[in-house]
Every structure is written in C-alpha cells, then in structure tokens.
Amino acid sequence: MKCPVCDSESYEILKSKGKNIKEVLLKCNECGNTFRETIKIPKMVEIRVIISKFEESLKKTIKLYPDEILEIGEVLMVDDEEVEITSLENTRGGRVSKSMVSELVTIWATSLTGPTRVGISIDYGGRILSQKVDVERDFQFNVGDTVKLGKAVFTIKSMKTITSKIRKGGAPADQIKRIYGRPADRRDRFQYDLTSKIVETVEPEDES
Known part of the structure; x- marks a missing residue:
C-alpha cells in the first residue's frame, strides 16, 4: 500500500476493523497524510x-x-x-x-523440544561398538575430544553432520548425525562423561 499523496510505503495503522475483509485507517510516516484502505485477508x-x-x-x-x-x-x-x-x-x-x-x-x-539424539560408533579395529546418547541440543562436540562412555574411553576422529563429514573443528549436537571414534587409553584424561546419557547400546560386532 502506498500513500496517495507521496507514494511512500511507510505508514502507521491507526484503526482496523473487520475479519476476512479489513478496513484500515493509515497515517503516512513521510508526509503525515491519513488515508483508508480495504484489505482482503486470504483464508488460511x-x-x-x-x-x-x-x-x-x-x-x-x-x-x-x-x-x-x-x-x-x-x-x-x-x-x-x-x-x-x-x-x-x-x-x-x-x-x-x-x-x-x-x-x-x-x-x-x-x-526443537528437549534433547537431541546422537549416534556414536567406536572402531575397535573392525569391530564396531554403536551407542546412542541424548544430549542438549547446543552441546558442543569437537574432533579430538576424549570422551568417557560407559566402560569405553574414546577420541573423536570425525563426525557426520546434517550437511557434511568433518575431520576437524566441531559442531553442536543438533547438527550431528553420527560421531566416529577410536579407543583411547582408559588412563587418558577425558573432557566429558556421557555415560548417563546413553539410551541404546549395540555390543561390538565384526564390521561387514
């Protein structure tokens, strides 16, 4: 809608009435002119x-x-x-x-309600331990992080996100589809413990 005096499309709505067809009284923010318009509201x-x-x-x-x-x-x-x-x-x-x-x-x-679920695969030389964890959506995972997960301690080597596979850097949990890790020495210091977040575990099997 344009002001009939100065053609400005900047205006303030002073009054409005009607439901499907609204009659509105507008005031132009440029020249101060007031004018009326009829607007047809499309059906949802x-x-x-x-x-x-x-x-x-x-x-x-x-x-x-x-x-x-x-x-x-x-x-x-x-x-x-x-x-x-x-x-x-x-x-x-x-x-x-x-x-x-x-x-x-x-x-x-x-x-976007509640936690997000992330899959984790730890490669024991061809035998894969697969687990799933529920974590907060903004929880940050980084390649190189050492993580405790139940009895396992592993280092993240890569991650598959919604858009790509990354081998460096990090991403929030809600952008990650799967984390790939390799076993770490259990005596290594880990950055965080996700044991309490485990919701599903598949014991190591030979990779086909």
Missing part, C-alpha cells in the same frame, strides 16, 4: 507437517496463509512445539528449499 489453509523426534515421525497439521513463503531452517510452532523445517515437498512431488505455502503438500521438520 491446512498443511501436513511430519516432525522427526528421535526415531519417531509424528504427523500433524498447521494452518498458514497461502501467500506465506517458507524455507528450510525456518522455525514454526506446531501445537505449542517448536520445530525447524528440514525439507519442503511441493505439489509437483519435488523437494525444494523455499516455497509459497499455496504450492506445498508437506512440511518436513525436526523437533
């Missing part, structure tokens, strides 16, 4: 949301305006739960990083 549409939470996928719906634009990384509130968009499926059956709501079929997202 219901979109399916599939939320990943650990190994579960929860199907829910959210109501949004059809002219809204969503993109990967954006945070939405679904039934009082914060979720982050990880993928968008449009009406043509494709996955896109950005889309108008009117062209969407499904929103794929991950829950």
Whole structure:
C-alpha cells in the first residue's frame, strides 16, 4: 500500500476493523497524510507437517496463509512445539528449499523440544561398538575430544553432520548425525562423561 499523496510505503495503522475483509485507517510516516484502505485477508489453509523426534515421525497439521513463503531452517510452532523445517515437498512431488505455502503438500521438520539424539560408533579395529546418547541440543562436540562412555574411553576422529563429514573443528549436537571414534587409553584424561546419557547400546560386532 502506498500513500496517495507521496507514494511512500511507510505508514502507521491507526484503526482496523473487520475479519476476512479489513478496513484500515493509515497515517503516512513521510508526509503525515491519513488515508483508508480495504484489505482482503486470504483464508488460511491446512498443511501436513511430519516432525522427526528421535526415531519417531509424528504427523500433524498447521494452518498458514497461502501467500506465506517458507524455507528450510525456518522455525514454526506446531501445537505449542517448536520445530525447524528440514525439507519442503511441493505439489509437483519435488523437494525444494523455499516455497509459497499455496504450492506445498508437506512440511518436513525436526523437533526443537528437549534433547537431541546422537549416534556414536567406536572402531575397535573392525569391530564396531554403536551407542546412542541424548544430549542438549547446543552441546558442543569437537574432533579430538576424549570422551568417557560407559566402560569405553574414546577420541573423536570425525563426525557426520546434517550437511557434511568433518575431520576437524566441531559442531553442536543438533547438527550431528553420527560421531566416529577410536579407543583411547582408559588412563587418558577425558573432557566429558556421557555415560548417563546413553539410551541404546549395540555390543561390538565384526564390521561387514
């Protein structure tokens, strides 16, 4: 909307009435002119949301305006739960990083509520001990860290994140899919103990 006097698009809403069709009284921030406009509010549409939470996928719906634009990384509130968009499926059956709501079929997202689950694989010369831990989403893991995990003590040699595999540096837990480690001497000093965070353990097996 533009001021009919100076064409400025900067204005203040003084009054508003109506639901689907709003009549608003505006004041231009540039010249001070007051003017009226009629705005048609589009009807909200219901979109399916599939939320990943650990190994579960929860199907829910959210109501949004059809002219809204969503993109990967954006945070939405679904039934009082914060979720982050990880993928968008449009009406043509494709996955896109950005889309108008009117062209969407499904929103794929991950829950931002509570801890995140990280997989850990420790390589005992071809025999792999696999474990999963629940940690705070902002917990920082770094390549080179020495960690205690139950009876095991290991050093992180690499990590697979959502976007890549890293062999140096670090990342927060909510960006990590799996940590790869090698056994360390149990007498080595470790930076942190994740024993209490273990939720699943698979005993060492020969790697196939």
